[in-house]
Amino acid sequence: MNEAEAPRSNGARNSTDPASAVEQGRRSDVSAAPTLPTASGEDRRELSVDDLFAPLAPESAGPSRLDEKVRQAYFWIVNHAIISPHYDIEFERPGAAGRSFALGDSAAELRLPSAQSYSSFVLLPLLTFAVRGRCLLLGGPGRGKTASAVLMGILAGYPIREVRRAMQHGHPQLTVTDMFGTPLPKDLISADSLGEVDVAWRTWLGMRVKIVDEYNRIPTRTQSALLTVLADGYVEVYDQIYSTGASAWYLTANDDAGGGTYQVVEALKDRIDVVAHALPFNTRFLDQLVDRAARRLRPEEHVPEGIVFTEAEHDALDAAIRALPMPADVRRRIEFFAAQLEFLERAGVQFEYRTKDTARLAGADVHQIAAQDTGRDRLSDIGTSALNGLSVRSLQSLISYSKAMAFFRGRPEVGIEDVRAVLPFVLHDKISPDLRAGVFDGDEGAPLRTDRISWLRGIFDDACAQYDTLDRDGSDAVGELLDELHAGLDGVDAASVRVRLARIERVLDSWSMARKLYGHLYDDALALKYAHQRYTNYLTWLSSNP
């Protein structure tokens, strides 16, 4: 090799180095363009020559731009890692709905959303990472479930080898000690009590991202132990406790209907915050697979540093999402929706026990009891299509993921469209459809038997439509009464209390005269009873302390 042929650059490379410049388009880079451009960036100060030549990309994503970093991670994954050209989480620009096309004999509707929309299979694991929740990835073999979970581990800053080593693979012989830790043999021999037995805990328990592959192949006893870790963040072996701290969980399964080696414990299913389906591969994107095979590309080995979250960033991300406000009108719609699911008028005699929970605990057939109702519009009453109501845990998951969605979209507060986007995935395994209900009959209803996402989104849309029809934003007598109560009773005199009690009774009177009892009225009635009881107690106290 002569002098002219020798490579010119050697030693450390800088940004002006040609070799570095070549790397600008590699998978190891994150696009500098903003993922969600906004008009508010227009600067009103006088521009200078330096502004014209200032670098176009932000130098780095600081803590205040964590939402941008999450979006960059999303777009890097969909562009370079997971081939998922689906946009099933659709958003529309207000006042500018996208076009729809009816295709085929069944008039299958294809919508072209007018605003930035997302692939649930990529977005939901990412939101789970952000809120440190629990995500179940469902889908047939080879759909990218495990790859998606591994990517989340790498986003948390763990080396690929460590993520792979820490991944728990479900199999029928997996024991509690295999999974969590083994007591030290010398302690087993010499210890006088269980408390003296030291346990060698598995390292994966301390990681911020935990992956359990094929969790439906784990034996039932081990599933029960997993339940405690998943829900409460600690594990117990030989009287020793290990606290795992907040972490994002990813569980994968090939089949949600119990097709694994073991039936999944119901309680374990309930602990899962969100379910993401791996959608089928679109064969039009086969060229990308061919290209990857030709170049032996493994995206998880080329995750750019710019989208890796340090522990401090992860904490800040979680805190920022929790701090996002949920406006009262959005909260009211969630209340209105959830109230309708639990109510079952004929399940009990006492007012408080007229719920599906009462029927289920008694082992009764919820559908049969619901069928005894007369005069109710079974198609518009969304409660009749579900066999159970929402647990507190489900509502917490819904709030948490709605906030995460709003944060991801760069919104200052949660909007109803954020709730609508995540609701079907959060409630996927939480609400059981009553497949004998009328809503699942006919040409329109039959596909909903298998498409739970569309059914859940549909009943939420119905609830929102009813909410608008009833003008609950404009007239909410119960809300006003509760606000009055929550403002505090300090200084409220007996006369005022009596006026308020009379108003509560007037509202209940008006309902007993004219209306059928629906779920939202049921919860409102119980809330009024609560308020009435508070005022009654207060009045008693006032009377005894004149």
Add this chain to the structure above:
Amino acid sequence: MTATDVAAQPGGAWRTWAVGRRSHVGDVLARAQAAGAPRADLHRALQRIGVMLDGVATAGLPAGRLDPLAEEVLARAAARVSARRWHPHDPTTTVLLDWVPRLAPALGPDPAAALSDLITAVTRLRGTVDAVRWRDLVGAAMAGATEATHLRGAVTVAAWRCGAVQWRSAALGAAADLPESVLGGAARLRPGGAAGSPWDAPVAADADPWDVLARNAQDPWWWPGLTGPWRIGGFRGFGGPWVRIPELLGGDGLRWWVRTESAPNDGAAGTDDIEPAHSQADLPPYRYWEVRADIHGSRAVPRPAPAGGDRPAWAAPSPSGPAGPSSTVTVQAHEHSYYLHVARR
């Protein structure tokens, strides 16, 4: 693709350079292909830059200058091909193929920084200025320059001259530091150079560029040979910013405060992907715009509704009309027109 393939391409200086730097070129190309650059695209891109560099060398760029320039251009072109961004509308591609031939000597002995400046500026002003004339004015300004010392100033002045009104004050400031020949070329204040409307305006051979800019600084609507009247804005379908007829509320001589009735999709042209913050039900009755304009161009930017009134303090109406007390022009909106009409008083 290898360095041998590059060297096999016909050509003089480029071929010689590629053969001489075979190892380096091979390294760059191998990395580009590993990063996803298709071989055929790389081949086409290198053909184009080869033709460009041969032209630059033929025009007299010394070999010592050609070497770093070729290296820089090769690296940037390979990066763009890897990113699947090498196409005629890409700012980097445009700069490498269209700007460099006109500016090669002026990029200096180490062209990396100057190229980055040009690419940044072209990317930033993409779609807001007449890019071809901008390029020609910068080329005319830097003709004969052998260093990039005045490149930023020339680019800024030429951008303003081609319609980037938001850089007006920056250009007027930068002009003070430019040599007469550079300023004359960038502002097209010397005979010859780029042609075409509004460049057809006659320029006196003895026009002093600083005098012209000083007078324009006082009167943004004065320029030798250009007498008006002018129009600002226009209907969106014809390239303007508005889908409703504008209503002029006030101004200060350089900025005007305008409102239009709200309509779905009436954001600034080119920003349709931005989601409005309001739902349709909450759509405000009016949308407000700040319009900057001078004799060389205009720019309308949507602004939030002002708090406590319909206009900001600077746009308060004055006895001498909405254009402001010191203006030498009148600006008017007509109820039948999507334009604001500017005429000398």
